[in-house]
Amino acid sequence: MTTATTPSLREESGNAFTLSHLDALEAESVHIFREVAGEFERPVILFSGGKDSIVMLHLALKAFWPAPVPFSLLHVDTGHNFPEVIDYRDRTVARHSLRLHVAHVQDFIDDGRLRERPDGTRNPLQTVPLLDAIETGKFDAVFGGGRRDEEKARAKERVFSLRDEFGAWDPRRQRPELWSLYNGKHAVGEHVRVFPLSNWTELDVWQYIERENIELPQIYYAHERDVFARDGMWLTAGDWGGPKDTETVQRRTIRYRTVGDMSCTGAVDSHAATIADVITEIAASRLTERGATRADDKMSEAAMEDRKREGYF
Amino acid sequence: MSTTTETTSLLRFATAGSVDDGKSTLVGRLLHDSKSVLSDQLEAVEHASRKRGQDVPDLALLTDGLRAEREQGITIDVAYRYFATPNRRFILADTPGHVQYTRNMVTGASTAELAVVLVDARNGVVEQTRRHAAVAALLRVPHVVLAVNKMDLVDYAEPVFATIAAEFTAYATSLGLADITTIPISALAGDNVVEPSAHMDWYGGPTLLEHLETVQVAGASGDEPARFPVQYVIRPQTGEHRDYRGYAGQLASGVLRTGDTVTVQPSGRTTTVAGIDVLGTDTGIAFAPQSITVRLTDDIDISRGDLIAAGTTPLPTKDVEATVCHLHERPLRAGDKVLLKHTTRTVRAIVKEISYRIDIDTLEQRTSAQELNVNDIGHAILRTAEPLALDDYTDNRRTGSFLLIDPADGTTLTAGMAGGTLGTAVAANPEANEANEEDWV
Numbered sequence: 184m185t186t187a188t189t190p191s192l193r194e195e196s197g198n199a200f201t202l203s204h205l206d207a208l209e210a211e212s213v214h215i216f217r218e219v220a221g222e223f224e225r226p227v228i229l230f231s232g233g234k235d236s237i238v239m240l241h242l243a244l245k246a247f248w249p250a251p252v253p254f255s256l257l258h259v260d261t262g263h264n265f266p267e268v269i270d271y272r273d274r275t276v277a278r279h280s281l282r283l284h285v286a287h288v289q290d291f292i293d294d295g296r297l298r299e300r301p302d303g304t305r306n307p308l309q310t311v312p313l314l315d316a317i318e319t320g321k322f323d324a325v326f327g328g329g330r331r332d333e334e335k336a337r338a339k340e341r342v343f344s345l346r347d348e349f350g351a352w353d354p355r356r357q358r359p360e361l362w363s364l365y366n367g368k369h370a371v372g373e374h375v376r377v378f379p380l381s382n383w384t385e386l387d388v389w390q391y392i393e394r395e396n397i398e399l400p401q402i403y404y405a406h407e408r409d410v411f412a413r414d415g416m417w418l419t420a421g422d423w424g425g426p427k428d429t430e431t432v433q434r435r436t437i438r439y440r441t442v443g444d445m446s447c448t449g450a451v452d453s454h455a456a457t458i459a460d461v462i463t464e465i466a467a468s469r470l471t472e473r474g475a476t477r478a479d480d481k482m483s484e485a486a487m488e489d490r491k492r493e494g495y496f
Numbered sequence: 497m498s499t500t501t502e503t504t505s506l507l508r509f510a511t512a513g514s515v516d517d518g519k520s521t522l523v524g525r526l527l528h529d530s531k532s533v534l535s536d537q538l539e540a541v542e543h544a545s546r547k548r549g550q551d552v553p554d555l556a557l558l559t560d561g562l563r564a565e566r567e568q569g570i571t572i573d574v575a576y577r578y579f580a581t582p583n584r585r586f587i588l589a590d591t592p593g594h595v596q597y598t599r600n601m602v603t604g605a606s607t608a609e610l611a612v613v614l615v616d617a618r619n620g621v622v623e624q625t626r627r628h629a630a631v632a633a634l635l636r637v638p639h640v641v642l643a644v645n646k647m648d649l650v651d652y653a654e655p656v657f658a659t660i661a662a663e664f665t666a667y668a669t670s671l672g673l674a675d676i677t678t679i680p681i682s683a684l685a686g687d688n689v690v691e692p693s694a695h696m697d698w699y700g701g702p703t704l705l706e707h708l709e710t711v712q713v714a715g716a717s718g719d720e721p722a723r724f725p726v727q728y729v730i731r732p733q734t735g736e737h738r739d740y741r742g743y744a745g746q747l748a749s750g751v752l753r754t755g756d757t758v759t760v761q762p763s764g765r766t767t768t769v770a771g772i773d774v775l776g777t778d779t780g781i782a783f784a785p786q787s788i789t790v791r792l793t794d795d796i797d798i799s800r801g802d803l804i805a806a807g808t809t810p811l812p813t814k815d816v817e818a819t820v821c822h823l824h825e826r827p828l829r830a831g832d833k834v835l836l837k838h839t840t841r842t843v844r845a846i847v848k849e850i851s852y853r854i855d856i857d858t859l860e861q862r863t864s865a866q867e868l869n870v871n872d873i874g875h876a877i878l879r880t881a882e883p884l885a886l887d888d889y890t891d892n893r894r895t896g897s898f899l900l901i902d903p904a905d906g907t908t909l910t911a912g913m914a915g916g917t918l919g920t921a922v923a924a925n926p927e928a929n930e931a932n933e934e935d936w937v
Contacts, residue, residue, distance in 0.1 A: 200716045200751065200783040201713060202506070202785070203504055203505065204585040207505075207785065208506070209787070210786050210787040211787075213746070213775065213787035214727070214745075214787050217727040217728045217746075217787070218727060221727050221728045221800045221840060246744070246775070246787070247728075247744070248775065249732050249736075249737035250731065250740075251732070331576045332578045338575045338576055338577065339576075354573070357573070359599055359603045359823045359911070361606040361607075361897070362893065362894060362897045363607070363894070364837055364839075364897065364898070366837065366899060366908050368835070370906065382576070384578045384580075386580070
């Protein structure tokens with residue numbers, strides 16, 4: 184693998200070796216990927232083309248080198264994706280000869296299983312196609328890029344998180360998780376959500392992207408774009424239903440801190456054009472990435488917990 | 497916050513204490529004063545505090561993430577929090593003081609390299625303090641900090657601190673805890689948490705954060721025997737790596753080098769390390785806790801669950817004696833058939849005997865018991881269907897620990913720490929046992 188870096192071997196006093204925090208986090212995540220490969224029949228990686236899922240895939244590629252990644256990818260396509268991200272997704276799949284499953288929210292709207300929301304947001308609509316794809320694909324382990332630093336309901340999520348036959352998460356019946364012993368036992372019809380980046384922060388993810396020189400979709404870096412303001416965020420104009428008559432479009436230099444459904448993912452004003460610029464910007468930011476860019480998490484104190492209970496990732 | 501990654505190390509630590517001791521305030525202050533709480537999080541907490549009729553932002557709401565926790569005003573589950581200083585990244589396991597106390601603290605302590613035990617300066621060392629120290633000792637947490645909180649309420653008086661510190665240090669030492677640090681603080685006023693106190697000239701030690709930043713994180717040492725549980729066999733079988741065969745896993749302890757002689761358990765076969773790939777690069781050397789792929793000179797049958805070991809090697813045994821902490825509402829009884837997960841190997845096992853229950857407040861009083869209930873700590877003897885290469889937990893937290901799992905529904909029942917005489921293999925081969933003991937010293 185060409186991007187591999189040798190961890191800095193630091194032999195300290197007393198003949199002891201220690202790892203940098205990025206090496207320690209990487210080692211832990213790789214351990215998690217390999218546990219799943221060893222214990223499950225049909226694992227799948229949720230791959231949105233967002234930075235966390237890109238880092239997940241990068242770690243999986245390293246974990247099984249020189250063999251190919253023994254998992255396929257699953258993308259829930261809201262129909263409101265950024266074209267740059269879909270393009271990135273398809274190039275990545277081709278480059279690593281991966282198998283990609285796509286679940287389309289639009290299909291579910293077309294045949295009446297889902298109904299478009301009045302606000303046009305399709306983020307909450309992803310849960311049904313996701314669970315359907317998991318059931319149809321008979322996936323028993325589903326890797327998600329969720330991090331515990333993102334949101335307070337996620338702070339209590341396990342690395343191996345059991346979901347019942349309805350895909351539901353019950354936070355009060357979680358299995359205690361000790362040492363690095365992950366319990367992946369599940370009944371037929373149940374599946375386990377696995378979060379290899381549980382202990383990473385947004386800054387760790389970016390530092391790792393820098394160290395490993397990982398390519399990201401260009402929308403993560405500062406660029407000019409036609410946007411309009413809604414709920415204190417910059418949204419991209421598009422055929423998903425924005426802007427409304429009262430909202431005016433303007434051209435600004437922005438970047439995205441997260442990548443999701445265009446209808447609820449906001450951009451921030453930014454001139455950070457390189458990875459190093461982004462790291463500097465994040466280190467100085469006074470807002471979390473979800474607080475700055477996700478309308479769906481602003482709905483209520485328990486918005487994320489409620490979505491997770493229903494099977495959201 | 498630093499943007500360079502070269503010199504940043506990682507410290508996992510746990511906090512223990514009840515709400516009354518000011519633990520949430522302390523955690524809130526660590527996060528707040530190290531600038532890890534961002535303004536939208538603080539706004540959300542202020543908003544929620546106002547809704548509850550509180551004037552001051554309740555920093556406990558930063559960590560109480562679940563609806564039930566906020567509704568009941570209690571912390572139910574271990575919460576993991578993340579913050580950083582220029583020198584170190586921290587993972588904090590914040591364990592609640594009341595509900596399911598033992599289960600939560602055992603969980604938090606299992607991965608911690610340091611435990612912060614909090615006491616109220618007005619109350620000193622109480623029963624719960626002794627319990628916190630005992631759990632840290634049982635789980636072999638290498639470093640313990642006693643934070644004597646609310647010093648502002650005892651006029652920052654040195655004798656108050658000195659008495660509590662001496663009593664705690666004596667008790668913790670008797671439990672076998674080696675590295676004990678005591679710090680007088682006021683989480684509410686901010687004394688000695690992040691900033692040095694202006695009220696306690698008599699204290700010359702570090703603030704809590706300074707201590708967390710500088711405490712020596714135990715690295716892997718070449719003196720420890722190498723332990724490598726095999727997770728997965730990598731065999732591409734195609735392309736340029738057609739003949740590649742590597743054993744993937746995370747080094748649980750020690751250092752492994754190309755050329756090392758290793759023993760594979762449970763087969764007992766001996767071979768040599770031909771190469772070590774660290775995620776795609778042949779480095780020739782690796783140390784715990786790196787995730788690596790090991791190539792061997794001999795083509796011997798090795799699969800997931802096997803242990804590759806250098807130096808002294810644990811003898812495979814089917815008889816497991818252990819200190820256990822029961823985690824589930826369903827009691828654990830003699831005769832129960834369970835699954836035992838040890839490193840990367842899961843085997844069937846039967847609970848032969850529940851020997852006794854240990855009083856967690858003293859770690860001494862043993863009462864005979866027929867069963868262990870949730871949050872009980874006790875001693876159990878198990879018999880496994882297949883042999884396990886277990887280390888003593890006191891020697892190796894990773895290869896000495898295991899879980900008991902309900903085979904019917906997959907529930908995690910019990911956490912185990914192997915200890916005592918390691919069963920029949922040892923008894924049948926006393927000489928090997930002696931040799932082992934010498935090498936452990």
